[in-house]
Amino acid sequence: MRFETILYEVNDGIVTITFNRPKVFNAYSEQMSQELVAAVEKIKGEDGARVVILKGAADNFLAGADITMLNSWSKVADEQGWEKVREILDHHFSPTLLEKLPQPVIAAVDGMAWGMGSEIALGCDFRICTDRASFAQPEINLGIITGGGASQRLPRIVGKAKAMEMILTGKPISAQDAYQWGLVNQVVAPENLDSAVMKIAKAIMSKSPLMVNWAKQCVNLVLDHDLESGIAKELTQFSKTFATHDSKEGTAAFLEKRKANFTGK
Incomplete structure (x- = not known):
């Protein structure tokens, strides 16, 4: 599959996937979903792949779902019922696919990790972010709820009370709050993000x-x-x-x- 919304690179045993829609803050779309599913399958066939890194192009990780995609699902629900929406989503990318990979997955988060961006980060094994990063589950502001696993993963990571706060208010939290809550492993300056991620990757690869x-x-x-x-x-x-x-x-x-x-x- 030819990738257009993501970049896929392999270098010295490290697979790097970059969300590549910078003009729309790397928003998650139907096409990106299909490409991420294909990318995970591609990783399974990579001989010698030891670590997977997820990052965003420009200054953001991934700022939620494309609104046009959400509107299309509303139309499907009106015309064919909500069950058809569930059928569509069963074939979408899920952060669970990252958990099932044998390789550790590191989220390198700069800027916004909102909505599905936050949920993808939650599916990773490590989260390293910059001091200008923010995390949010703003779905409630759109009259919907989380659909990429945040309601299940967040309580396991930050506890029920903090998860409720994020999910029910929709308010973003800062990198510093994310660190204090145990949501991220490290907070670094933007210029140090790549080196911090590589340090962990190389430590893992020595095992x-x-x-x-x-x-x-x-x-x-x-x-x-x-x-x-x-x-x-x-x-x-x-x-x-x-x-x-x-x-x-x-x-x-x-x-x-x-x-x-x-x-x-």
């Missing part, structure tokens, strides 16, 4: 790719497992690590005081 994948899976168990069953699944996966080459290499390298040569096996 076993297999163990990074397994660890991500275990952390994500909290999304749909109770504590006891999640711990049981983690223990099973932990036991399996001792049958891998990388566990033997990791302990040997530690004892021999050298850098480990992980192969992902």
Whole structure:
């Protein structure tokens, strides 16, 4: 698929996807949805891809959904019923696709991450933002509610009260508030965003790719497992690590005081 609303780049094991509609603040559209779905599928076929980075062109991450798209869904609901809208959305991009990737996904957020932009960031494993970034779920201001998972992910990240505040008032929060609430990992100056993201990416890439994948899976168990069953699944996966080459290499390298040569096996 030829990408027009996003940029897709692969460099030294890092896949970078850039939302590329700067004239409309990188607004999420039907075409972007299709291209993001295709991009995730493309990542699955990238040999050696270790980390995925999402960012926005110019000075914004992604400022919500294109209003024309929302209006088209209203028309569909009027003419064919809301069930048809749900059918359309079942084929749309979902941040859940990012959670299911074996690679860690880092959101590099500058400017606005509003609406679907915030929800996409919430689906990432790390969120690094600039001090001029802002996050918002303004759907309530348009007479609708969140549809990209914010009502489920935000409470798990910032707690119920703060999630309610964002979702029910629609007001944006600053980068500093996002950091205090635990929504982002770091806040940096705009000129330091790329280097901060690369520092995390390189740290991850120095580890076993297999163990990074397994660890991500275990952390994500909290999304749909109770504590006891999640711990049981983690223990099973932990036991399996001792049958891998990388566990033997990791302990040997530690004892021999050298850098480990992980192969992902």
